[in-house]
Amino acid sequence: MNPACNAVADAAEIAAAARVLEAGGLVAFPTETVYGLGADAENPAAVARIYQAKGRPNDHPVIVHVAPGADLDYWVTDIPDAARQLVDAFWPGPLTLILKRADHIPDAVSGGQDTVGIRCPSHPVAIALLSAFKGGKGGVAAPSANKFGNVSPTTAQHVRDEFHVNDAEEGSITGEDACSAELLSTVLEGGASQVGIESTIVDLSRLATHGPVLLRPGHISAQQIADVIGQVPAAPDQAAPRASGTLESHYAPRTPVTMVEHVALADIVTQLQTKGVKVAVISHALPALGDSQRMLPAEPVGYAYGLYAALRDMDLVQADVILVETPPQAEPWHGVNDRLRRSVFGSAGVLARFLGQ
Numbered sequence: 459m460n461p462a463c464n465a466v467a468d469a470a471e472i473a474a475a476a477r478v479l480e481a482g483g484l485v486a487f488p489t490e491t492v493y494g495l496g497a498d499a500e501n502p503a504a505v506a507r508i509y510q511a512k513g514r515p516n517d518h519p520v521i522v523h524v525a526p527g528a529d530l531d532y533w534v535t536d537i538p539d540a541a542r543q544l545v546d547a548f549w550p551g552p553l554t555l556i557l558k559r560a561d562h563i564p565d566a567v568s569g570g571q572d573t574v575g576i577r578c579p580s581h582p583v584a585i586a587l588l589s590a591f592k593g594g595k596g597g598v599a600a601p602s603a604n605k606f607g608n609v610s611p612t613t614a615q616h617v618r619d620e621f622h623v624n625d626a627e628e629g630s631i632t633g634e635d636a637c638s639a640e641l642l643s644t645v646l647e648g649g650a651s652q653v654g655i656e657s658t659i660v661d662l663s664r665l666a667t668h669g670p671v672l673l674r675p676g677h678i679s680a681q682q683i684a685d686v687i688g689q690v691p692a693a694p695d696q697a698a699p700r701a702s703g704t705l706e707s708h709y710a711p712r713t714p715v716t717m718v719e720h721v722a723l724a725d726i727v728t729q730l731q732t733k734g735v736k737v738a739v740i741s742h743a744l745p746a747l748g749d750s751q752r753m754l755p756a757e758p759v760g761y762a763y764g765l766y767a768a769l770r771d772m773d774l775v776q777a778d779v780i781l782v783e784t785p786p787q788a789e790p791w792h793g794v795n796d797r798l799r800r801s802v803f804g805s806a807g808v809l810a811r812f813l814g815q
């Protein structure tokens with residue numbers, strides 16, 4: 459497909475992508491949350507290519523994506539009623555369930571754990587791909603289509619930028635980047651991901667002993683889950699399954715990022731500029747900074763939709779630091795604040811350094 463053309467992938471492109479998956483190749487595809495980097499979940503060599511392309515530690519589990527109406531019993535065992543209730547309420551949609559894995563799930567998918575993450579996405583291109591792949595009976599293992607630790611992609615262009623798709627043809631890249639580009643040549647176009655942050659993850663694999671556990675907050679809130687299963691999911695405990703999206707540093711641009719309260723923002727921008735520091739700003743209302751700023755809405759759904767694109771855009775303006783106005787802390791902002799906290803983790807102390815404090 460012509461990368462300049464943003465038309466959503468058509469049936470022929472989707473069918474061709476399903477054949478790539480069946481042959482053990484990688485396909486990047488849109489979901490309603492973020493773009494995924496997919497491989498046949500039952501082919502360990504194909505799943506290994508995901509890790510290779512992402513540069514991700516291979517003991518981190520990946521989510522299995524299934525078509526609407528897929529047979530849950532094929533993929534997981536010991537399915538509690540709560541899981542079926544959540545599937546009925548939220549699939550297709552941005553909810554991943556962690557359940558005991560079926561024996562045939564490769565270790566490469568579960569990261570050697572006895573559980574597997576499973577979800578049915580709602581993006582029409584994802585549904586069409588999953589329905590075409592192995593006649594709708596397959597599972598596509600897919601983490602977000604970004605290099606390990608980076609900001610997740612919410613457009614096909616983000617994926618092409620991340621993996622240098624097309625650059626390889628021009629021979630302009632070498633080493634690891636060339637290797638990733640060679641592994642990934644199929645990127646299905648699906649427009650901007652509607653939700654913009656990754657799926658909510660609920661662990662139901664230890665229900666009897668620990669109850670439901672919220673491993674990653676997202677668009678579907680803890681309260682919405684409680685409304686369906688009658689129990690509010692708890693925060694992760696020490697023994698909760700590992701999730702790389704829950705590492706302290708993740709979703710991070712290359713430029714240092716720091717949070718600034720609304721009341722201090724204008725003053726800090728001025729102080730930094732006085733010292734010759736180039737700032738980029740993501741906020742609700744702004745100091746005027748031309749191209750080095752993005753405004754995000756003052757409500758959590760619109761904010762999540764624009765967050766990753768804003769971080770990527772501000773990463774490109776060659777700023778010394780990206781200031782993000784601290785969003786509200788209320789429950790509906792939980793997913794956004796969770797991602798921001800991990801984005802800023804590696805940049806601790808950056809403001810004090812620039813301000814000479």
Ligand code: TXA
Pocket residue numbers: 489491492493494495518519520521552554556568571573574575579600601602603655656657659673699700701702703704
């Ligand atoms: O919205 C999403 O979930 C996107 C789209 C592509 O579906 N996928 C995504 O995948 O965010 P990834 O790999 O970037 O994040 C999935 C998270 C990781 O933190 C992983 O460790 C966790 O899910 N995970 C997967 N299987 C798990 C398991 N069996 N136990 C605990 N955590 C698991």
Ligand code: MG
Pocket residue numbers: 601602610703
């Ligand atoms: Mg990810």
